[in-house]
Amino acid sequence: DAGVTQSPTHLIKTRGQQVTLRCSPISGHKSVSWYQQVLGQGPQFIFQYYEKEERGRGNFPDRFSARQFPNYSSELNVNALLLGDSALYLCASSFRTGEPFEQYFGPGTRLTVT
Amino acid sequence: GDSVTQMEGPVTLSEEAFLTINCTYTATGYPSLFWYVQYPGEGLQLLLKATKADDKGSNKGFEATYRKETTSFHLEKGSVQVSDSAVYFCVLRDGQGGKLIFGQGTELSVKP
Numbered sequence: 203d204a205g206v207t208q209s210p211t212h213l214i215k216t217r218g219q220q221v222t223l224r225c226s227p228i229s230g231h232k233s234v235s236w237y238q239q240v241l242g243q244g245p246q247f248i249f250q251y252y253e254k255e256e257r258g259r260g261n262f263p264d265r266f267s268a269r270q271f272p273n274y275s276s277e278l279n280v281n282a283l284l285l286g287d288s289a290l291y292l293c294a295s296s297f298r299t300g301e302p303f304e305q306y307f308g309p310g311t312r313l314t315v316t
Numbered sequence: 317g318d319s320v321t322q323m324e325g326p327v328t329l330s331e332e333a334f335l336t337i338n339c340t341y342t343a344t345g346y347p348s349l350f351w352y353v354q355y356p357g358e359g360l361q362l363l364l365k366a367t368k369a370d371d372k373g374s375n376k377g378f379e380a381t382y383r384k385e386t387t388s389f390h391l392e393k394g395s396v397q398v399s400d401s402a403v404y405f406c407v408l409r410d411g412q413g414g415k416l417i418f419g420q421g422t423e424l425s426v427k428p
Contacts, residue, residue: 242420244421250415258410292359301348304362305416308359309358310359
């Protein structure tokens with residue numbers, strides 16, 4: 203079975219631009235979460251969606267937004283990119299939120315802002 | 317808010333050495349605790365978990381015990397291998413929404 207997939211793998215953007223990252227969960231999983239992993243640090247929670255509704259939001263500015271589609275895939279959008287947005291963006295899927303449902307991580311999208 | 321603090325790295329060991337990576341947490345309620353591992357060039361993988369006090373999680377020779385009295389979840393392995401070289405994250409799951417809170421990660425390098 204396919205795991206969590208993310209696209210693109212890498213991308214380079216310029217400050218001020220906008221970016222959209224995509225995530226396809228494991229088949230049958232209805233919850234998707236997004237995390238930002240800055241080099242040398244642990245991932246930081248950005249958003250959680252379940253059944254197309256936002257279930258949680260981390261401490262990120264309004265430049266970050268996300269949505270979940272009827273097929274449970276998800277997009278993360280970041281507007282007005284800053285150099286500090288350079289990071290690995292991870293998507294995780296689970297059947298539902300909370301216990302006992304494990305989150306499975308995708309390989310991530312490496313975003314570089316120049 | 318909830319947080320996780322883990323032992324700073326990098327940690328360098330010889331093959332067959334004993335491994336301990338310390339992890340302590342701060343949380344309200346009764347969180348679940350995890351260790352995730354990130355091998356070079358690969359995605360995050362769940363290594364083990366414990367959902368309540370005194371539970372012991374184990375996998376691939378690694379163990380960790382959920383100690384509520386010391387708010388700790390230290391990772392141990394009796395004999396490490398070169399293939400264990402990776403970054404290890406201690407993680408807490410928020411009791412309500414299920415979001416994961418990660419420690420800063422500990423890089424382990426095992427030399428032959």
